[in-house]
Amino acid sequence: MIRKIIFAFILIFSSLNVLAEESNNNGSGGSSIRCAGEFANPLTDICWSCIFPLSIGGLELWSGGQEDIKNPPEVLCSCIDDLMFLGITLGYWEPARRVDVTRTPYCFVSLGTQIDVGGAAPEGEVRLHDDNNRNSFYQAHWYSDPILYWLEVMYEHPCLETGKLDIAYMTELDPLWNDDELSAILAPESNLVANPLAQAACAGDCVLASKGFGTNALFWCAGCQGSIYPFTGNVGYHVSHIQASSLIAQRLAAKMHRQFLTWGTHGSQGLCGVYPLPVMDKTAYKYQMLYPRPQTDKIGSKCCQPFGRTTVKWGAGRSYPVKGEHFSYEMFRKKNCCVGIITYK
Numbered sequence: 053m054i055r056k057i058i059f060a061f062i063l064i065f066s067s068l069n070v071l072a073e074e075s076n077n078n079g080s081g082g083s084s085i086r087c088a089g090e091f092a093n094p095l096t097d098i099c100w101s102c103i104f105p106l107s108i109g110g111l112e113l114w115s116g117g118q119e120d121i122k123n124p125p126e127v128l129c130s131c132i133d134d135l136m137f138l139g140i141t142l143g144y145w146e147p148a149r150r151v152d153v154t155r156t157p158y159c160f161v162s163l164g165t166q167i168d169v170g171g172a173a174p175e176g177e178v179r180l181h182d183d184n185n186r187n188s189f190y191q192a193h194w195y196s197d198p199i200l201y202w203l204e205v206m207y208e209h210p211c212l213e214t215g216k217l218d219i220a221y222m223t224e225l226d227p228l229w230n231d232d233e234l235s236a237i238l239a240p241e242s243n244l245v246a247n248p249l250a251q252a253a254c255a256g257d258c259v260l261a262s263k264g265f266g267t268n269a270l271f272w273c274a275g276c277q278g279s280i281y282p283f284t285g286n287v288g289y290h291v292s293h294i295q296a297s298s299l300i301a302q303r304l305a306a307k308m309h310r311q312f313l314t315w316g317t318h319g320s321q322g323l324c325g326v327y328p329l330p331v332m333d334k335t336a337y338k339y340q341m342l343y344p345r346p347q348t349d350k351i352g353s354k355c356c357q358p359f360g361r362t363t364v365k366w367g368a369g370r371s372y373p374v375k376g377e378h379f380s381y382e383m384f385r386k387k388n389c390c391v392g393i394i395t396y397k
Contacts, residue, residue: 087154088375089161089343092382094203097346098147102338102356102384107143117353118145121265121335121386124320129390131324137392141323145338148213149314149383150195151304153297157191157224161343161380173224178290186290190297191229192304194221194313197382211389221313223285223304235282238310242281245272251279261360265335274302274334275360283307294341294367297379301339302359305383306332318386334359336386343380345370356384 092098104116109127112120123143130138152161155176159166178188198213199205223229228238236242245251254273257266261275274280277299278289283306287296308314309332316322316329318336340356341347348355351366371377 086156087159087161087166088164088378089152089154089159089380090164091162092342092346092380094199097342097348098199098382099340099348099355101350101354102340103145103147105144109141118356119264119338119354119358120145121318124323124388126320129323131390131392133324135395137390137395139390139392139394141388142211142391143318143386143388144211145384146211146213146317146387147199147382147384148197148387149305149385150197150217150342151301151339151381151383152193152195153190153300153379153381154192155188155190155377158222159191159378160193160219161378162193162195169224171225174230176285188287188290188296189230190285190287190300192223192285192300193219194304194308196220199382210391211387221304221308228283229285232282232284232286235284238307239281239283242272242283245279245281254279257360258362261358262362265358266360268333268335271331271334273360274299275358276362277302277360280306280332280334283310292363292367293371293377293379294363297381298339298363298367301379301381301383302334302337305337305359306334318388320388322388323390338384339381340384341367341370341379342382343378344372344376356382 101116101118104114104118105120106113107123110123110125124141127140128138129141130136150162154161156166157173157175158169173191174189176190178186180186196215196218198215201212201214202216228235250272253270257270257273258276260266266273266275272280277295280303283303285300287299290296310330312328315326317326321327335358337359338356347366357366
């Protein structure tokens with residue numbers, strides 16, 4: 053099976069290379085520079101250690117030096133599906149979503165191609181002001197990516213999301229993504245925290261996220277990256293491409309929760325299935341870079357990080373001019389579930 057997967061990836065990569073060469077030969081090389089990316093090699097580009105820690109109830113079976121949040125303390129659990137079953141509670145971090153962040157509309161970084169869908173969308177940019185501060189704008193894409201399932205690492209496991217890699221959301225088609233005021237329709241609470249005092253509190257979230265996980269008490273903060281609000285592609289304080297793209301990835305995750313396109317999968321509520329979680333629990337996510345430079349080199353035994361952690365250390369050297377200004381990230385979400393042992397009527 054592994055050989056079939058590798059062969060399929062070789063075909064994909066070969067096709068993309070041919071398309072790029074044909075584009076250059078036809079004199080349209082400029083568009084290929086405006087859009088850069090590649091399909092991640094699941095064998096070498098994924099931070100597989102981020103799946104850990106693995107736990108049963110509140111007992112940690114294997115940490116692998118990775119970070120975790122609190123798990124449901126109960127070891128035994130019961131659920132009603134088609135039948136009622138008794139099981140044990142399992143906890144791990146599931147790689148299940150992927151995010152593109154790009155300044156070129158319809159540039160699918162995770163697929164390594166640009167697709168013209170026929171609709172106009174704002175171009176991204178980085179703007180430098182007279183006071184030397186910068187702001188920016190990005191488009192983003194949200195993918196359903198149950199990689200453990202489509203690689204058949206754990207085939208049809210009850211705690212595993214099924215499906216295939218699929219584009220689930222494109223901000224180019226969302227008028228709210230371009231307008232801070234309109235986006236308040238989705239998040240009216242954003243007006244309450246749009247003040248200097250609330251934003252200053254995010255420094256505390258930055259400290260917490262850089263040592264472990266941020267706090268949901270400061271739900272409007274994206275740690276060291278800035279503010280979760282507004283749910284748009286506008287970055288008010290652009291420090292670096294890595295910082296800004298990480299912020300956009302977090303905002304898009306929060307937006308997907310608010311629009312009920314992504315649900316909760318962790319805690320006691322998630323043992324028997326997903327549940328609505330309109331206010332994202334930012335401690336339930338870790339992420340890693342896939343493009344332009346896969347984040348697989350470990351720093352302190354880790355090659356992924358929680359939302360909000362400073363990008364200064366892990367992001368150094370991962371962005372470069374032109375092709376290195378488009379980004380792809382793999383999202384790991386906390387998963388708690390009830391693994392059936394005994395089924396009864």
